[in-house]
Amino acid sequence: MQIVPVIMAGGSGTRLWPLSRSLFPKQFLALASNVSMLQQTIERTAGLPCEKTVLLCNEEHRFLVAEQLRTINYQGARILLEPAGRNTAPAIALAAFDIVAKQKDSLMMVMAADHVINDQSAFEKSVLNAVELAQQGKLVTFGIVPNAPETGYGYIKRGTELQDSAYAVDAFVEKPNLETAQSYLTSGEYYWNSGMFMFKASTYLASLREFAPAIYEACQQAYNEKSEDLDFIRAGKDAFLSSPDDSIDYAIMEHTSQAVVVPMDAGWCDLGSWSALWEIDHKDDAQNSTHGDVILHNTTGSLVRATSRLVTTIGLEDIIIVETKDAVLVAAKDQVQDVKEIVNKLKQEDRSEFKHHRDVYRPWGHYDSIDCGDRYQVKRITVKPGAKLSVQMHHHRAEHWIVVSGTAKVTNGDKEVLLTENQSTYIPVGVIHALENPGKIDLELIEVQSGSYLGEDDIVRFADNYGRV
Template sequence: MDRRIIPLIMCGGAGTRLWPASREVRPKQFLSLFGKRSTFQDTILRVSDKALFERPIVITNTAYRFMVLEQLTEIGLEADILLEPVRRDSGPAIVAGAVFAETRDHEATVLALAADHVVGDTAAFLAACRQGLVVASSGHIATFGVEPERAATEYGYISPGEIISGDVRSVAKFVEKPDPATAAEYIKAGYLWNSGNFMFRASVLLDEYRNVDAGSVQVVSDAIDKAGRDLGFVMLDPESFAKADAISIDYAVMEKTARAAVVPVSYGWSDVGSWHAVWELSDKDGQGNAAQGTAVFEDSRNCNVSTDKALVALEGVDDLVVVATQDAVLVSRQKDANGLKRLVARLRTVAPEVTESHLKVHRPWGSYQSVDNGDRHQVKRIAVKAGGRLSLQKHHHRSEHWIVVRGTARVTVNELVKIVHENESIYIPIGAIHRLENPGKILLELIEVQTGSYLGEDDIIRIEDDYQRS
């Protein structure tokens, strides 16, 4: 079969099941949990074989657009990036991807994948995609049902029906996440885990969606027709897209269609839905302990440590998760994912900032991190990528003093344009129109000392901006 598949990577979620590492502004699909690459990058690389796949489509939201672009650039790949103006769950997102895919190829076959899943066996994954392509070409909507390794309660299940071809079966029914006893019965009955990944001809998926909600398909199609393009992104029309009903693709289509098929797979799949899942997928020492970052274990077993900088030492404990970021530390039991969900819900009421953002804030030009705060001062560490520059801006309430510690800066202060080298500094008075640029080939790092009566990030008046934020 010579038809290729268009990957549709779903990259707009903002779950906190891996808090405090995963937060609203930088969720788990962009984190490096198992090495140097994020799960988003691994997902894109998995579908990069041009013999089988066409140029991917990534659907995400405006807040993540530059992280998507940066992470694609890091692995040397490109994609069409669609931006949802509001979140409407997976149903309208997949409709948007299918409609856009049809603008590229009226007979498009689409593979919808979550950006935050892990696959251990790429060869088996590709073999499953080829099976799915055959089934999708015959008019089915194929889902990938994972052969269970245990009686999991964190996944939905699929009951396979009649044989369609080879190992592929029709779907007898989808069932919700079970309790432990029910999960054990499902395993005995041959049920499969529902991975939430799908393959379909775009036209078939859209026809089936129209059968249950033609209005949402129409307004999402309108959002594609009226989409704008900015800095290479496809920005879906906000007014049209907001009219779509927020619903998952499972509820909208898969549980209602007679075209559902399931491809049984066994390729080391996980949705990485908890720190326990991270531990299961990580390398461990002889006592079952796993660590990302610097950790020391003494008389401890089956523990999982993730730390940004601080050394974590555990003594005389078993089955613990310890996650240390620069502004929060989590200590929890390995297997109580629901407990973490309750904890994050409570944190949203008592300390919402630690569920929303990190101390290190990523921007399209680089990043900044607050290292000290006082009543009338703040110290930040700023990093600007080679060729990057901040907006031309001014502040009403603060002055700034910049000290370059690495690289070379080009600084504009009103009419003055000056090159500032390592171990040199420059002062930005209150109200001065200014801009910071990195004209060099290496990362620019500097220390910024702010002083003034108000130091909030909303005291930025952007006059010009490369990233259309003014």
């Protein structure tokens, strides 16, 4: 039986701010390798007998997902959009309904998009060890063999051995205190709860119907009311929002008698904090982890990441420093869990640093907001070959476009013109306009906006290649 990877790519990753933002969360970042964690998760399935992946993500992240699939040339994935976060049980239900709707009852290998696994062969061995049990109708969860008394994870206590390296689940245990975690480690009977699962799609849906019928009914209706838009499958909004907000553990795994745990000792890490990244990252002789343009002096046990400028340190120990174009985080390594408090303040004040980076990605390319003032804003815009921005107009701002490289096809009112390097145009307030890259290389231009209001919500779209009208 083939395995369908089901990758959950929702979540905001607030504890890895300022690199992780609500509109560009950690699963889309290259933190532990030269590709993003989402891309790593997809590539992790290449050595297994897998069908094409089903991806679950938030509506606002859909173009990020599509672009990351494109850059690794991964085709054929089904991208299911959640209108809003409703935890893991409803998300997995949408994937299960989609698999069954294709008249298949494949095995679902459920994974989060933001985990690190360093031992690929051990990962594959555990997955293959779970196949027979899942085919028998068991609900398999993967328990990480602990190497420390970790208080930040839930645990799974194993029961009767069912086959070699597979056990009935005796209990799911909440995050323990240090003393209890040490006793779990000593006993050898407990595993970290990884949040990875394997089961048949029909088994999951039957269990959901038995133990959480409200989730089953809401998600069944949401899937039946789905609409397809480009590469995306959009669940019915009202029905999905009516679903209870529950995890798969709470909804099913803690109640079923068919829960099985398969141990996995594969160098697994849930990158939930900067200290966790420091733990797994390459370090120098002074136990420092550095990325970017960094110079250290008398510094030990620290993580320093620079993305846009030189960062230097003197006389520091056990410090986290993360620099981006628009924000800098400096924290004691043992207090990085409190990053979420900073993020909450940014959210309460409706600051842009909560939502996105200075570099903002769109389906047609990206832009960098390089300067702004009371009545002006300057952006550097990059448009991919063949891509086109929506046909639009603005009520409150005019725009000047200067081409830096490439060729721009510009619609300006009732006129259409081609602009090349060093040429420019002016778009008055209220004029319908569009920008397209008809060439074979990236189009780069400088946009100068001026007016009484410069927000991104001052866009009236008349036509759009990406379904945003």
